[in-house]
Amino acid sequence: MPIPMHGMRSSTSLASINELPNELLCLIFELAHETALLDFRRFFRHDKLTWTTAGTLLSLIWTLSSVSRRWRNLVHSMPSWWTVIPLIDWLHSPWTLEDFAKLSANRPLTLVTNVVDDKLRVRLNSLQTSEVLPRIHTVWIAAPSSARYDEEELSRVRDLVESLALPGLQHVVLHWLLICLDIEWVRNWVAVLARQLVSIQLYNTDLWPLHHHQSLPTMSFPRLDKLTFSRYYECVTSLLVHGVFPSLTELHLGLTLTTEVSSRTMPALRLLTMSAGREDSYRLPFVFLDAAPRLERVEFASRDDFCKELLLYRFHLGHQVPFVQAINAPSLKCLALRGGTLRLSALQKINEHRSALVAPPHDWDIKLEYVRLESDDEKPLPVWWAEQEECMLEEARLAR
Numbered sequence: 001m002p003i004p005m006h007g008m009r010s011s012t013s014l015a016s017i018n019e020l021p022n023e024l025l026c027l028i029f030e031l032a033h034e035t036a037l038l039d040f041r042r043f044f045r046h047d048k049l050t051w052t053t054a055g056t057l058l059s060l061i062w063t064l065s066s067v068s069r070r071w072r073n074l075v076h077s078m079p080s081w082w083t084v085i086p087l088i089d090w091l092h093s094p095w096t097l098e099d100f101a102k103l104s105a106n107r108p109l110t111l112v113t114n115v116v117d118d119k120l121r122v123r124l125n126s127l128q129t130s131e132v133l134p135r136i137h138t139v140w141i142a143a144p145s146s147a148r149y150d151e152e153e154l155s156r157v158r159d160l161v162e163s164l165a166l167p168g169l170q171h172v173v174l175h176w177l178l179i180c181l182d183i184e185w186v187r188n189w190v191a192v193l194a195r196q197l198v199s200i201q202l203y204n205t206d207l208w209p210l211h212h213h214q215s216l217p218t219m220s221f222p223r224l225d226k227l228t229f230s231r232y233y234e235c236v237t238s239l240l241v242h243g244v245f246p247s248l249t250e251l252h253l254g255l256t257l258t259t260e261v262s263s264r265t266m267p268a269l270r271l272l273t274m275s276a277g278r279e280d281s282y283r284l285p286f287v288f289l290d291a292a293p294r295l296e297r298v299e300f301a302s303r304d305d306f307c308k309e310l311l312l313y314r315f316h317l318g319h320q321v322p323f324v325q326a327i328n329a330p331s332l333k334c335l336a337l338r339g340g341t342l343r344l345s346a347l348q349k350i351n352e353h354r355s356a357l358v359a360p361p362h363d364w365d366i367k368l369e370y371v372r373l374e375s376d377d378e379k380p381l382p383v384w385w386a387e388q389e390e391c392m393l394e395e396a397r398l399a400r
Contacts, residue, residue, distance in 0.1 A: 022074060029074065030078070039056040040112075080107070084110045087123045097132055101135070104135075108136075110138040113142075134166075135168060139166070158185060172197055173201040174200075195220075198224060203230040204231065206235035225247055231277075237260045241262045252274075256274050256281045264291065266288070270331075272297070273298075275338075276302040281302070289332065300335065312346050326358055329358040339371065347366070
């Protein structure tokens with residue numbers, strides 16, 4: 001019969017948390033801080049930044065600092081805890097901007113702001129009088145979706161742009177913003193950012209005008225290394241269509257709802273990730289393989305199970321049909337397929353001649369991640385498959 005343990009205390013009880021060495025406490029603190037930072041990143045997009053809404057992050061610092069002098073000294077000795085600065089009302093905070101600047105030990109800083117803040121100009125003025133501006137390398141800017149097309153929001157964004165001269169800025173994360181590229185000061189702002197940014201992340205952020213690409217100038221991003229979209233659709237295509245990216249190594253398209261891209265060469269691109277949102281999304285990897293001679297890895301996820309098969313079938317055409325050339329993929333090392341199901345016969349067919357399906361011929365891998373293999377009986381081809389095959393063959397004929 002098991003002995004109930006409730007209320008019992010072991011004679012070899014664990015040491016209390018206060019007896020843990022500083023190194024272990026710091027490790028525990030770091031894990032807690034990472035969790036709080038993730039929560040904060042999810043939350044700041046939806047409301048004004050205040051002591052309350054930034055509380056997940058700031059309250060953790062406050063709570064641990066209040067336990068004891070030892071814990072406060074430990075928190076103050078961890079520079080990474082002080083590198084993310086919410087743009088809040090510092091009159092109601094136990095810390096000042098100067099505290100963050102000092103305790104972050106000259107590390108690069110991340111500034112977080114939400115443009116629905118009706119006191120944004122006041123917050124920005126407080127930044128101007130501090131010493132943190134040159135050290136801000138990353139900026140997160142958000143607006144709730146209901147405010148994206150509001151003139152007042154656009155005015156606040158302009159306040160933000162005109163008030164922050166950030167010579168060290170390298171990374172920008174934008175949530176739920178509308179970037180009106182047909183407005184001169186917006187174009188000028190984007191042009192300045194283009195020259196200095198190393199990474200851009202766009203989450204549900206629209207770039208206007210939508211259907212007048214001819215009115216937008218070509219824009220070079222000489223330092224950009226990583227570009228991320230949450231969704232790649234008509235509202236953001238202008239960035240890829242008009243952008244020049246000589247240093248881009250990673251392109252994350254997110255959910256792809258269009259196949260419109262530029263045919264410009266991307267000489268440094270090595271990684272492409274995407275999630276197919278349309279039946280014809282399988283075409284995009286081939287566009288980038290042709291434009292990016294150093295592309296090594298393609299990660300392709302799909303809600304439509306047969307979209308992955310169309311992708312594989314396009315590779316196989318080069319062996320199956322005499323007039324179809326092998327896919328131009330001189331550096332391809334891995335095609336990773338994610339999610340859903342796949343017919344085993346489709347995989348076996350491409351594996352028989354895999355090296356010969358790319359030009360120049362070389363070995364490359366197909367990796368399945370969370371993909372369930374099925375037989376032809378379990379997963380018969382849909383009625384539209386023959387029509388797709390014919391369309392693919394016609395495109396290949398026209399491309400000769």
